[in-house]
Amino acid sequence: MDIRECDDHQQLYIRIATSELAAKGQLSFNKKNGVLLVLMLSISSAALFLSAVAYACRKKMKKLHKKERGSGGHTLDKDHRTHTPDKDHTTVQMENLDELSFFSLHKIVEATNNFNIDNKIGEGGFGPVYKGVLENGRVIAVKRLSETSQQGLEEFQNEVICIAKLQHRNLVKLLGFCIHGNERILIYEYMDNKSLDSFLFDETKGLLLDWPQRFHIIHGIARGILYLHQDSRLQIIHRDLKAGNILLDSEMNPKISDFGLARKFIGQDAMAKTKKVVGTYGYISPEYAVHGRFSIKSDVFSFGVLVLEIVSGKKNREFSHEAHNDNLLGHAWRLYKEGKSIELISASLRNSCVVSEVLRSIHVGLLCVQHHAKDRPTMLSVVLMLVSEGALPPPKQPAFFTEECYSEVDNVSSLEDYTITLLHGR
Template sequence: MLKAIVYHPNAQSTMLKSAANQDQGGSEGNNKVGVIVGSILASLFVVCLGICLFVRKKKKQRKRDATSHGRSRMEQIPENSFSISHQDEDLDLPHYDFTTLAKATNNFSFTNFLGEGGFGPVYKGVFNDGQEIAVKRLSKESRQGLDEFMNEVKCIAQLQHRNLVKLLGYCIQQDEKILIYEYMPKKSLDFYINDQKQSKLLDWPKRLHIINGIARGLLYLHQDSRLRIIHRDLKPSNILLDDEMNPKISDFGMARSFGGNETGANTKRVVGTYGYMSPEYAIDGLFSIKSDVFSFGVLVLEIVSGKRNRGFNHPGHQLNLLGHAWKLFKEGKPLELVDNLVVETCNLTEVMRSIHVGLLCVQHSPEDRPSMSTVVLMLSGEGTLPQPTEPGFFTGRKLIDASSSSSKPESCSVNEVTITLIEAR
């Protein structure tokens, strides 16, 4: 059965309008979705761009900080650490990349390890051109900081003398602080003192050569360098030896410089090594060129005897090495101080003079000690030597003066100092 279809004249128009309205609504919905998605993508792009720019800026800042760290700290070093103004400094010293030094030392391997001091470990290294170097790396546990590090860089970079170790460059990169020196194949004087096996390698001519070399190096520091330098930490481990056993003074982290006619100062921070510090410095913080003279005197007596001042033992008394030397000198038996390894082959006149000069240098009063210019002349055999007076820091727990009729222990220099005053190294 067929149904009749009724045609309405407005039906087609109505249908067209409905379809148009549907198309328009769908288009508007799509536009809204597109706007929302576009907004989200734009926001994400801005955030990502901001993050990228921030990370890039931080990387550049870290790189800039690493390269400029040394210079900025150099400007911040207090005047009492070193007295060279920033305007006058001209280091002319190369700065090495940490990667280069790691490669030269086989990544600071134990097989390249040479020793360790107050600054930190020292490693042997070899550059690509075959040059041997000594790389001194500041330890995180070291009591020395960036001030001492830059003090040494600024100090030794301006010094040139055959009896001073040569600084080849430095490295400051983030937390790493490294000094690069010429390599000393014979190690330090400390390697030979109080060691029966190694002491045999030092006959008397070599020992006298070392004494004279140290004296000339100190004379240069005190008198002939552009600025007067007081080392403040002269000891066997800071005397390095080259292939020909030429001594070279090293480690200037504690050094102080003076201009004009200044020869000393005082400090609340006593630094150095117990057994080599002068009495006025260890107790009152007063240091001068005569403080270095005292340390030199201790070195002379150690080189002659082959024994260390600290820890010295003798079956007949409880004196340290200075007290022992003074006792023998007063008794007219100074040659008993000489190391048995060289006593039969040494020049007696040279040995006697060296002991005499050593005792003059360790006298208690700094005014009584000779200058290094006088010491060099004395060691060369020129002139009559004055009689030394009592050394500083020479007593043990008991000391009976043979010339005294009293059985009471003699009142002598104190041999113990408050440890809080000293930064022992």
């Protein structure tokens, strides 16, 4: 069709080869922009893909680096404080623990010979404790959370955070921790003489603890608790002081351990209330066992029980006098009222005891186990009373005076020898 002969008002659409227009410089501006846009998008997509690949590689290398550092027992970076989710699909947040080392499970398995039963040195409410030896020859104590333990993630995290920030000669030193899948493990300095209860309540090993050593242990425990209550960066109520949680080093120096149930507080008069009472039967104060109220005076009560156990060599929760059915506290109170406190002392101590020190220790112990929290001294007063020779105030009747008094806490259920729990329905 000859387009020269077309009507001026008729629209025509002509299709020709693009190459012809391009050769004559007639390619439309819009089409040039379209081609350019497609080219730019292609380049951008390629750049994004390469960036994603590079990021994935860096992330994988960081994981490998973290694993290598863990296997070497080195300190974990701050950016790596969130660990593998546990079985409840929550994460363990370990913050500001630069001074604490992270141990790989592989390293701990090697140190304990795969948690060999021959390396087991004890067991508590948290779980079994094993002796281990690291590659450098250092001996450690490995506390592994048991699958049947009433404690768990909260107690594990609480102990790590609390004890990592506490430093005192009468507190056990935490070296590090391990989190691997559902494994929760704490690594401590090894105590050559294990726990105090292994000496106190054993007729043979009890002979190895003469009075000067026992009096030294009483002083050390008192100073450790005073540090927790008053002098530490974190004011701490331990809530589970007992002979099994007092460890002894090679020189028989006492060190307080097991901070899984510990709680921070502010102010000397601070008191808290809980519906879940945890602790050890025989060491728990009456206001805590019955009403769920705890304070620093709860620890003072536990310390008083410990003092009477150290002097007598008898366990409070198992003691019952054949003549009047008094428990250990009631028996000590009855002897005090009769002016015969010295008769409370263990027979193995009669040749080594200093009578004035024994009587003062019993008196201080009775002041600590008085029924009402307000009547009990603070640990500062306790330390001063132990080292001074001044007159002491007369104690009032102790809590749980007789065996029958334990009926007050019938609703408290015992969990083996380690913890008790009092639950109230919602």
